Amino acid sequence: xxxxxxxxxxxxxxxxxxxxxxxxxxxxxDTVSWYQxxxxxxxxxxxxxxxxxxxxxxxxxxxxxxHQFPNYSSELNVNAxxxxxxxxxxxxxxxxxxxxxxxxxxYFGEGSWLTVV
Amino acid sequence: xxxxxxxxxxxxxxxxANSTLRCNFSDSVNNLQWFHQNPWGQxxxxxxxxxxxxxxxxxxATTVATExxxxxxxxxxxxxxxxxxxxxxxxxxxxxxxxxxxxLKVLA
Numbered sequence: 001x002x003x004x005x006x007x008x009x010x011x012x013x014x015x016x017x018x019x020x021x022x023x024x025x026x027x028x029x030d031t032v033s034w035y036q037x038x039x040x041x042x043x044x045x046x047x048x049x050x051x052x053x054x055x056x057x058x059x060x061x062x063x064x065x066x067h068q069f070p071n072y073s074s075e076l077n078v079n080a081x082x083x084x085x086x087x088x089x090x091x092x093x094x095x096x097x098x099x100x101x102x103x104x105x106x107y108f109g110e111g112s113w114l115t116v117v
Numbered sequence: 118x119x120x121x122x123x124x125x126x127x128x129x130x131x132x133x134a135n136s137t138l139r140c141n142f143s144d145s146v147n148n149l150q151w152f153h154q155n156p157w158g159q160x161x162x163x164x165x166x167x168x169x170x171x172x173x174x175x176x177x178a179t180t181v182a183t184e185x186x187x188x189x190x191x192x193x194x195x196x197x198x199x200x201x202x203x204x205x206x207x208x209x210x211x212x213x214x215x216x217x218x219x220x221l222k223v224l225a
Contacts, residue, residue: 108159
């Protein structure tokens, strides 16, 4: 049973560039959430995708956008990169039926380490 | 919105020692999760524990929802237990709010 997979694992970008990060959810899961974790901090919720639509968003600017594909995989895009975007980007996989039941266990991938120089 | 606080922020133990990590949350919640983040960054689920007590090997967790706290117990600690421990509570319908973590270092 494949877990949550993310790519790339590490990347370095220059200020002003754009980046795309990818995530494949755990088998059987239909919901993907993205979190940003700055050094020394806990993960911060960016947004969640279900049925190919963004259904909840955290406090992040429009430079952060995403997409979910019919096979439930997802991409996170960040435009006009800033030095402050340097962080670990985590994808979390879950099942929406359990969210609406009042609780859900979420599973994380290994993350993508982004450095902006 | 809900706030999640963890203590202590840092903990250094000798191998074999026991420890208790605490998570306080500001509002009532219908679930709570504990994670271990390894040195390579991956977050591993330890417990999904909205209330009561669960045990998994040397680890156990207790959530007292009415008093808005959860505890993670680590017994007979090993060097592989090192890393950062996070608790997370729902901060809305579809997102989790994470605490700032407890950084644990277990010395051989």
